[in-house]
Amino acid sequence: MLTCKELVAHSSDFLDGQLTLRQRIAVRAHLAMCGNCRRFIRQMKLTQAVIRQMPEGELPELEALSERLAQTRRDDD
Numbered sequence: 001m002l003t004c005k006e007l008v009a010h011s012s013d014f015l016d017g018q019l020t021l022r023q024r025i026a027v028r029a030h031l032a033m034c035g036n037c038r039r040f041i042r043q044m045k046l047t048q049a050v051i052r053q054m055p056e057g058e059l060p061e062l063e064a065l066s067e068r069l070a071q072t073r074r075d076d077d
C-alpha cells in the first residue's frame with residue numbers, strides 16, 4: 001500500500017497519465033481510503049486545469065492560485 005508521501009510523489013505523473021497500470025491501481029486504492037489525498041489530487045487537478053487555460057508566459061503565482069481554489073472548493077464533497 002502506498003503511503004501519503006509516495007502518493008504525493010506520484011501525483012503529477014498520475015494526473016498526466018504517466019503511471020503504469022499497477023501504479024495507477026495503487027494510487028486509486030490509496031485515494032479510496034484517504035480523504036486527505038483525495039482532496040490533494042482534486043486540488044492538483046484544478047490547478048493543472050487552470051494552468052492549461054493560461055496563455056503562455058502568463059503563469060500565475062501558484063501558491064496564491066491554489067489558495068484561491070482551496071477557498072472556492074472547500075468542503076465540496
Ligand SMILES: [Zn+2]
Binds near residue numbers: 037
Ligand atoms: Zn493519503
